[in-house]
Amino acid sequence: xxxxxRADVEHLATLAHISMTEEELTTxxxxxxxxxxxxxKVSEAVSEDVPATSHPLPLxxxxxxxxxxxxxxxxxxxxxxxxxxxxxFKVPAILDEE
Amino acid sequence: xxxTLTEASPLSYEEAMARFDxxxxxxxxxxxxxxxxxxxxxxxxxxxxxxxNVNPVxxxxxxxxxxxxxxxxxxxxxxxxALNCRIAETCRFARKQYFYPDTPKxxxxxxxxxxxxxxxxxxxxxxxxxxxxxxxxxxxxxxDAGKLTHAGGSGRIQGADYSLVDYNRSGVPLIEIVTxxxxxxxxxxxxxxxxxxxxxxxxxxxxDISDAxxxxxxxxxxxxxxxxxKGASEFGTRSETxxxxxxxxxxxxxxxxxxxxxxxxxxxxxxxxxxxxxKEDTRTTSSxxxxxxxxxxxxxxxxxxxxIVTTEEWIEKLRAELPEPPAERRRRLREAWGYADAEFRxxxxxxxxxxxxxxxxxxxxxxVARKWWMGEISRLANAxxxxxxxxxxxxxxxxxxAGLIDAGKINDKIARQVLEHHLDGEGSPxxxxxxxxxxxxxxxxxxxxxxxxxMAENPDVVEKVAGGKLKAIGALIGPVxxxxxxxxxxxxxxxxxxxxxxxxG
Numbered sequence: 107x108x109x110x111x112r113a114d115v116e117h118l119a120t121l122a123h124i125s126m127t128e129e130e131l132t133t134x135x136x137x138x139x140x141x142x143x144x145x146x147k148v149s150e151a152v153s154e155d156v157p158a159t160s161h162p163l164p165l166x167x168x169x170x171x172x173x174x175x176x177x178x179x180x181x182x183x184x185x186x187x188x189x190x191x192x193x194x195f196k197v198p199a200i201l202d203e204e
Numbered sequence: 205x206x207x208t209l210t211e212a213s214p215l216s217y218e219e220a221m222a223r224f225d226x227x228x229x230x231x232x233x234x235x236x237x238x239x240x241x242x243x244x245x246x247x248x249x250x251x252x253x254x255x256x257n258v259n260p261v262x263x264x265x266x267x268x269x270x271x272x273x274x275x276x277x278x279x280x281x282x283x284x285x286a287l288n289c290r291i292a293e294t295c296r297f298a299r300k301q302y303f304y305p306d307t308p309k310x311x312x313x314x315x316x317x318x319x320x321x322x323x324x325x326x327x328x329x330x331x332x333x334x335x336x337x338x339x340x341x342x343x344x345x346x347x348d349a350g351k352l353t354h355a356g357g358s359g360r361i362q363g364a365d366y367s368l369v370d371y372n373r374s375g376v377p378l379i380e381i382v383t384x385x386x387x388x389x390x391x392x393x394x395x396x397x398x399x400x401x402x403x404x405x406x407x408x409x410x411x412d413i414s415d416a417x418x419x420x421x422x423x424x425x426x427x428x429x430x431x432x433x434k435g436a437s438e439f440g441t442r443s444e445t446x447x448x449x450x451x452x453x454x455x456x457x458x459x460x461x462x463x464x465x466x467x468x469x470x471x472x473x474x475x476x477x478x479x480x481x482x483k484e485d486t487r488t489t490s491s492x493x494x495x496x497x498x499x500x501x502x503x504x505x506x507x508x509x510x511x512i513v514t515t516e517e518w519i520e521k522l523r524a525e526l527p528e529p530p531a532e533r534r535r536r537l538r539e540a541w542g543y544a545d546a547e548f549r550x551x552x553x554x555x556x557x558x559x560x561x562x563x564x565x566x567x568x569x570x571x572v573a574r575k576w577w578m579g580e581i582s583r584l585a586n587a588x589x590x591x592x593x594x595x596x597x598x599x600x601x602x603x604x605x606a607g608l609i610d611a612g613k614i615n616d617k618i619a620r621q622v623l624e625h626h627l628d629g630e631g632s633p634x635x636x637x638x639x640x641x642x643x644x645x646x647x648x649x650x651x652x653x654x655x656x657x658x659m660a661e662n663p664d665v666v667e668k669v670a671g672g673k674l675k676a677i678g679a680l681i682g683p684v685x686x687x688x689x690x691x692x693x694x695x696x697x698x699x700x701x702x703x704x705x706x707x708x709g
Contacts, residue, residue, distance in 0.1 A: 121500055123303045160296060160505035166513040169274035172238050175245030176259060183255035183263065183371070191355075193254040194368035197305045199354060 110139040123200070209473030217391075217459060220431075220466030226393040227439050228386040228458065229428035230338075232404050234379045235348060236279050237415050237422075241375035242347045243270030243313060243509075248377065250420060254370035262375045264309035269508050272297075276377040277320070277512060279413040280345045281522050283379055284321025286407050286529065287340050294513045295320050297345070297506040305369050306349035314380075316503040319344035320512065326407075328399045329531050330392065338400050339384040348376040385439065393462065398455040401425050405451075406530035418449050425454050429461040431469060440465070441475040445489050448482045457482045460489055537561060541570035554578060559593055566599030572606045573599075580620045584627060595627060604633045613643050618690060644693050651684075651692060655700045658683040670705050677701055 115135045119126045126134070180193045189196040215223075241248050244261035260268045284291050298316035324340035351373050356365030381404060389396045405423050408414040415422045430442035443465070448457045465475055480489035528536075537557060538548050541564070551557060556577045563573035577592060585592040605623060608614045614622065614637055625636045637643055658680045659666050668676040677698050684697050 121303065160507065161510060163510075166294070166511045168271065168510045169277065170240075170245065170271040172240050172273050172275035173245060174240055174247045177246050177256065178258055178260075178263075180253060180255050183258050186265075191368055193256075194353070194370050195255075195305070197367050197369060199356075199364040199367050200304060 110135050110142060114138075209471055210468060210476050212467040212471035212473055214460070214463035215466040215470060217463055219470075220462050221391045223434060223470065224431040224462075224466055225387070225434055225436070226389060226458075226462050227430045227432065227442075228383070228389060228393055228397055229442065230383045230386070230397060230400055231426040231428070232381045232401060233348075233424045233426075234283070234381065234404070234408050234414050234416075235422045236276055236377040236379065236413055238273055238275045238279065238377055240273055242273055242276050242345070242377035244375055246375065249372075250415075252372060254372060257372040258374065262308075262371050264307070270313065270506075272509060272512070273377060276345065278522055279377070279411070280320050280343065280379050281514065281519060282411050282526060283381075283408065283413060284324065284343050285519070285523050286411060286526060287321065287324040287326055287343060287381065289321035289324030289340060289343060291514050291519050292318060292320050292322065292512075294318070294511050296511045297509045298503045299506050300346075300501045300503055302501060305367060306352055306374075308350070308371065308374065312346060312349065313506055313509070314346035314503075315344035320514075326400065326403055327531065328396060328403050329534075330395055330399050336389070336392070336396050336399070338386055338396070341382045341384045343379055343381045346378050346380060348373050348378050350374040394455040394458040397425075397427060397458045398451050401454050402451050403531065410527045410530045410533075418451070421447075421449060424449055427454060427457050427461070429458055429465065430475070431462065431465045440469070441477050443475060443478060443480050443489075445480040445482050446492065453482060453484060456487050457489060460487060464489070533557070540564075541574075543570065543574065547574065551578060554582065554592075556582075556592060563599040563602050566603060568599060568603050568606060573602065576602045576605070576623075580623055584624060597623070597627070601626060601633060608633055608637060612693070613637065614691075615644060615693060618642050618644070642691060644691050651688065651696060652700055654684045654687040654692065655680070655697055655704070657687060659701065659704070666705070669701065669707070674702075674707075 112131045112135045115126070115131050115138065119131070184190045184193070184195065187195045214220075236248070238248050240246060241262065244259055246259045246262050247257045249257055261270055281291055295315060295318040297313050298318075299311040300314045300316070301311040303310050319342040321343040322341065324343070326338050326340060328336050328338055330336060350369050350371040353368045353370075354364035354366075355368055383400070386393070386396065401423070405416045405418065408423065409416040418424075425448045427445045427448055428442045429445070430440040432438060432440050443461055445457045445461060448454050461480070468475055476491075479492035481492050482489055527533075534552065534557070541548070541560075543551065551560060551574060554577075559577050560570070560573045563577065564570050576597075581592050581595060581597050585595050588595070601623070605619050608622075609616060609619050618637075619633075622633045622636050622642065625640070626633060630636050631639070661683065662680060665676050665679045669680075680701055681692075681694050681697050684692050685694075
C-alpha cells in the first residue's frame with residue numbers, strides 16, 4: 107500500500123478549503139492509497155524512456171485568431187451566482203490570501 | 205526552547221550595507237493589450253461595467269473549453285526575443301491549482317516546467333549611465349485573475365464581511381518574467397530593481413504588446429529580497445513583496461526590505477519565508493501569508509490545451525518585426541538631438557521620445573520639438589487630463605507655429621494661444637492668426653499710436669527714460685500690449701520709444 111497519511115489528507119483538505127471529520131480523514135487516506143496504487147500499475151508497464159503522456163492525440167498549435175466574440179450581459183453572468191451585489195458575485199471573505 | 209525572533213527595528217540603509225550583501229529576484233507580470241483574452245474571445249478591456257466582458261470560459265462554467273489566442277503567443281515570443289531568451293521548441297500549459305474566488309475554475313492556467321522563453325538577459329542602464337546585466341530565468345504565458353473587492357469592515361481583507369468579484373480581468377493574457385537571482389548589486393540594488401522594471405516597461409511599450417500603464421496594473425512587480433553576510437555565498441531566506449505597482453515603489457520596497465531583513469538578522473533573529481504587502485503611505489511592508497510550496501499548487505499539464513511547437517521560420521519572422529531596443533534608441537536620439545543631459549532625462553521621463561522624434565523627422569529642429577512637447581502641449585494635456593499624444597497635435601502644426609514665430613508674425617505668447625484655439629477646432633495656426641487678427645502689430649501706424657498713448661498717460665515714466673533710465677521702458681510695454689491686445693513686439697516698442705525721445709538704443 108502507498109503511504110498516504112492522514113496528515114497528507116488533512117493538508118489537502120486545508121488547501122481545498124474543505125472541512126473533514128477525523129473519521130473522514132482516515133477513510134479518505136485509505137481510499138486515496140488504493141487509487142495511487144492503481145495508478146502506479148501503469149509505471150510497471152512502461153520503461154523509463156517513455157515520456158509521460160499529457161495529450162493522447164499528436165496535435166499541436168491549435169490557435170484562435172484575436173477577434174472579439176459574444177459576451178454575457180451582467181444579468182446572464184450572475185444568473186447562477188448564489189448571491190450578488192453591485193453587478194458582482196458576492197462570496198464569503200476568505201482570509202488566508204490576498 | 206525560546207521562540208525565534210522574527211521582528212526587530214530596521215537598520216539604517218548604510219548599516220545594512222556595511223554588514224550584508226543583498227540578493228534580488230524580480231517577477232514582473234505584463235498584461236498584454238490583445239483584443240481578446242488568453243483562452244477565449246471575450247474582450248480584453250479595462251474600465252467596463254463589472255462582469256460584462258465575460259463569457260462561459262472566463263466564468264469557468266462546466267463543459268467550456270479554452271482555445272489559445274495566437275496573438276498572445278506571438279507577443280510572448282517577441283518579448284522572449286527582446287529579452288535575449290531562447291524560445292522553447294515545444295511547450296505546454298499547466299494548471300496551477302488554488303482555491304480562491306478570484307479564479308472561478310479553482311486553477312490558473314499557466315506554464316510550469318516548460319515556459320515558452322528561457323535563459324535570457326537584459327542590460328539595464330542606471331542613472332549614471334552604468335550598465336548592469338540582469339539574467340532572465342524564464343518568461344511564461346498565463347492568465348490574469350478576477351478582481352476582488354473586500355466589503356464591510358475596513359475595506360481591507362482583515363475584518364471584511366464578504367468579497368465581491370468582477371471577472372472582467374479573468375483570463376486577460378499575462379506574461380510573467382522571472383529573473384535569476386541578482387547578486388553583486390550591492391548598495392545599488394534598489395536602483396537596479398527600479399531600472400529593470402522601467403526597462404521591461406519600455407520594451408513592452410516599444411513592442412506594442414502592452415499598454416504598460418503601471419497605475420492600471422498592466423505591469424506589476426513582485427520583489428524577492430534576501431540578505432547574506434558580506435562575503436558569504438549562500439543565499440539567506442527571502443521575502444516576496446507582492447504587487448509593487450510603481451517604479452518609485454519598487455525602489456522603496458527593496459530598500460525597506462533590505463533594512464528590515466538587516467534589522468532582524470543583526471538582532472540574532474531569522475527571516476520568515478512569506479509574502480509581504482507593500483504599503484505606499486508608510487513606505488513599509490507588512491506580513492502576508494506564508495509562501496506556499498510549488499507542491500501545494502499540484503501543477504499538472506493542462507489536458508484541455510494542446511502543446512505549442514515553434515518553428516525556426518515562425519521565430520525568425522517575429523524577430524524581423526522587433527523594433528529597435530529602447531536603450532539603443534535612447535542613445536541614438538540623445539546624440540542626434542544634442543540636448544543637455546537633464547533635458548534629455550526630462551523628455552524620457554515625460555515619455556515623449558516618440559512624439560519629439562516624429563516632429564523632428566517631419567522637419568522641426570530638435571529645440572523647437574522639445575519646446576512645444578515639453579512646454580505648452582504638456583501643459584494643455586495636463587489641464588485637460590489627457591496624455592500629451594492624445595491631444596492630437598501633429599508635427600505639421602508645430603512646424604507651422606514655429607514658422608509664424610520665426611517670420612515675426614506672432615510672438616511666443618500668441619503662439620501658445622493659437623495652439624489652444626487650434627485644439628478647440630478653430631483651424632490651422634495660419635487660419636487662426638488671420639481670422640482672429642493676431643498678427644503682431646509692427647506696422648508703425650497702429651503701434652506708434654499705441655506707444656504715443658502710453659507715453660502720454662505715463663509722463664513720469666517718460667521722464668525717467670529720457671533721464672537715461674532705459675530699464676523704465678518696461679513700464680510702457682504693459683500698456684502698449686494692453687492697447688494692442690498682446691500683439692505688439694516688445695523690441696519694436698522699445699525702438700519707437702527711444703526714437704521718439706531721440707536716444708540711441
